[in-house]
Amino acid sequence: MPVVTLTINDELVSALDGELLLKVIREQGVKLPTLCHLDGLSERGGCRLCMVEVEGIHRLQSACTTAAREGMVVRTHTDRLVSYRKMILELLFAERNHVCAVCVMNRHCELQDVAAKAGVDHVRYDYLATGLPMDTSHERFGLDQNRCILCGRCQRVCDEVEGAHTWDVMGRGAGSRVITDLNHPWGESRSCTSCGKCVQVCPTGALFNKGVTVSEMEKEPEFLTRILEGREKKQWSR
Amino acid sequence: MRVADLKTMAEQESAALAVFRARLLVCYSAPCLAAGADAVREALEKEVAGRGLAADVQLVSTGCLGPCSRGPMVTVSQPGQADAVYEKVTPETAVAILDHHASQGPPADGFRMSPENPFLTRQMRVALANCGLIDPERIEDYIARGGYGGLAHALHELDPSEVCFEIKHSGLRGRGGGGYPTGLKWNLVRKAPGAKKYVVANGDEGDPGAYMDRTLMESDPHRVLEGMAIAGYAVGAEQGFIYVRGEYPVAAQRLDKAIKAAERLGLLGSRVLESNFNFRIDIRIGAGAFVCGEETALMASIMGLRGQPVPRPPYPAQKGLWGCPTLINNVETFGNVPDIVSKGSDWYAASGTPKCRGTKVFALCGQVENTGLVEVPMGMTLREIVYDLGGGIPGGRAFKAVQTGGPSGGCIPASHLDTPVDYEGLQQLGSIMGSGGFIVMDDRSCMVDVARFFMEFCLDESCGKCVPCRAGTVQMHRILTRITQGKAGPDDLEKLEALCEMVRDSSLCGLGQAAPNPVLSTLRWFRDEYEAHIHEKRCPAGVCRLTPSEGGER
């Protein structure tokens, strides 16, 4: 792969041709928020938080799906981008029922963390108060649809890493919901191997271990890269 | 079939038609059927049989002729004479028409559409050239009018790069609304490396108020197939898919029949017209998702997945169906191709404007005297379309706006009626050409309510993959609903505009990016209506039921 030179926030940077912008940008020490992206999974481009301005391209591009090219001029933190990111996060908070004070992931939640970093201190949009169901039928794990941001990580890890494809998404638009099998209770799933990868990669309190209460649920951020790299290198100790 | 056979067939077919003293073409499309075209045809059949005229008079059920509000339509075609078009035909007047043309009875002028009617004279029909004039279920009818001549010419006279050049030189641009130069796209796919390539016709016409693709697929299916085959030859694809909107079962049936007929004659399938070119076309039926009009979502749907778009690049031309280079064009775009190839790109490029060559089909609807399908050269003004072809606003009411481009488009006010219609012209006004929906609104339409209607459409059709579109449309819709209910606060307008901009700039695909358009364009031209709702709790058009509430309840 040939090396290309591009400009990120006025600095010249070299990268491999076709390398994903997100990686190149983060290697520069520039912090770009992401929620649907997770190292080790396929890219989705759905949360739009990592969008950047690329000179000459009218639309904003999600850095996680855009390839680095020779001569690209990229900006990551213009006023517009900063304010859009904030709006998107507020939309997520308003969409479902993210009541941090009574959430198992309070203080360990990626959504909460990204929002705090983006400067969200209140939400300007109507809370939709959807009152979605919970599924605690699985013997070890629970699902709270109210905390789900539809990032698709559970679905991807289950399909791409575990190979079970228990998870998918039903419906569409604001009515989308993650499901197991034919929208059956998780505990009755025939395809689920109970491996728990989905729980580990879920950025919010939507998937959690049963038995934890407020603020008690902690996930291992490096979980996925650890097992994937371990598999690659045949090194399994932590 | 060889090229010579095609010519022979066309000649024989024309000769066979020439023996009829009169051909009565009964429009058998849905609006005419709903208006009683069935009874008209029955009456004519009975009369023709009763009078023993079967050898002199031919009855043909055709696809849509265009002036849909005036049905049932009957066109009489006689050798050596201009076609006579009759409107609002009843079984009784049908008999009078037959009397006049087949038995030299008195003229049935009262029901005849004036040959000078702008609806007939101001059109330039390329894609719709055969609509309403042929039996869409007979391939012979299409061939008699020169059908598959473009394909024959391309296969035997041109090499693929020359075909791409012709299309490029014609100036044809994507008729699905994007306006991307078609020849350029074809060349990209032609040059893209890949052993396997695909051609896709996008017939997932989802814009409410638009039905040109349906008409074309139902009334002249072979034209679309021929366009696709030419494209297949030009880009090096052997497989085509035509994605038909699920709401259009008749179109799918006709296309299916047409594909079989073309395969029987060797016009599709292996060794097309005895060349080395093989081309198969399969139909894929949509299942009710507007987002599938977006090309990457459409491809997902063809591959049996949820119709969710993926970020571009890579574009389908590089990486499309099953990872192979894929050419996607709208049905109407393909409808222009056969004539460009057979008549030459110069002929096509002679019409339209310098930037936008050729013609565009519009579905003229709403508060306008003549509703129906029209095909006009690019550059005709909105006023000409509304007042000359459309016959103006019924009931002497005032024109307020024309909505173009459906849920991705916008509303254009009276002050800009003299704008020539082309991609850039409409874009400058904050609307888009889109697939060709053209909805006229009079003073009884509330622009805020129209914006709310389109937002409801978009939130319903959002695929849910990206946050700005999935959650943003919901919030924009809530604000618009508050405004139309008289419950909006003073900061709501600002909040709405900010959301519109964010969703436009940040959404993953065209659906989300364009979803704010109806709001932004109405805010641009009709801001006073928004303000009247918010500050005076009043709907100027008298549409919204405003019930202002005290306090903070929402």
Added chain:
Amino acid sequence: MPEAEAPARKRIATAWLGGCSGCHMSFLDLDLRLIDLLAAADLVFSPIADIKAFPEGVDLTLVEGAVANEENLELAHRIRANSRIVASFGDCAVTGNVTSLRNHLPVEELLTGLYKAGSGSVPRSGEGAEILPELLPRVLPLHQVIAVDAFIPGCPPDPDRIWAAVTALLDGRPVPSVEGERTFG
């Protein structure tokens, strides 16, 4: 913090709408800093002081709790009309938080389920209508009811966060935007 010899003493207020009073508890946890605060400002209205009506001309009002009923709504409007700076104080005011967890239930169902059919000893249907303020159909964060100038998230905000916010606001500065102090919950 203005010095004691500042020309005019600031008038501050705290109010308690639909919330658990935890934010006020945290406010009391300012401990000795409360003395500093009261040296510079008068507390002119608060659930921790016995003042019946919300006064006029308040410089800063901290509002705990979400807007859950008619009484909250009325007070919120009165606060806005009489305060120069209004701050949403704690998550219930900022987001609706726990108070708003009832929002997916219709009010009627809620009252029936809890009181009429429930085992509580609170007023049943009909009785007490005049002493119980009418519930709003949905609990709203304060800024969806009145304009709010500053936000102090937290459930409850810890005393340091409160102190930083209050001193800044009294000084005419914005609430310090420290990442770790923006989290809800």
Added chain:
Amino acid sequence: MSIETPTPESHPGGDPRYKLVDRALKRFQYRQDALIEVLHLSQETFGYLGEALLTYVARALKLPPSHVYGVATFYHFFTLKPKGEHNCIVCMGTACYVKRAGEVVEALEGEFGVKAGHTTEDGKLSVSIARCLGNCSLAPLLVVDGEVLGHETPESTLAKVRAAVGKEQAE
């Protein structure tokens, strides 16, 4: 529910309609990307996509059940519940909307006590909304039991739907 891979011979409950589904599966050579086509034909045969049917299709195409469910619920054409004996589709395309199709929907909802998109409790009538049926010159437009009706008003619609539903009751 059996967990063996279905073969054309092992139709659940011996329901002969599965033969038609098998025919569709064969026609598409059990290709996974033909899922939508197979669902179309399955719904045509059964009227709706019930759980047993979805399971059957998933196994035949060797697809994860959640994927099949995800696809079936993504597209508005597919219905997972049986439809009413009669159905009335009101077009709410722009042309129809501008010509006040909303009032027609309200009238239907009021008269038959059913929200658009649902079926009456007695299973007699389904009312649904279409996103433009492409017959805009007939606006406002409805389809009652397959019959296209144009230029409707709330009154004319109610009369027609009453007649359609009432016919059944009289018989």
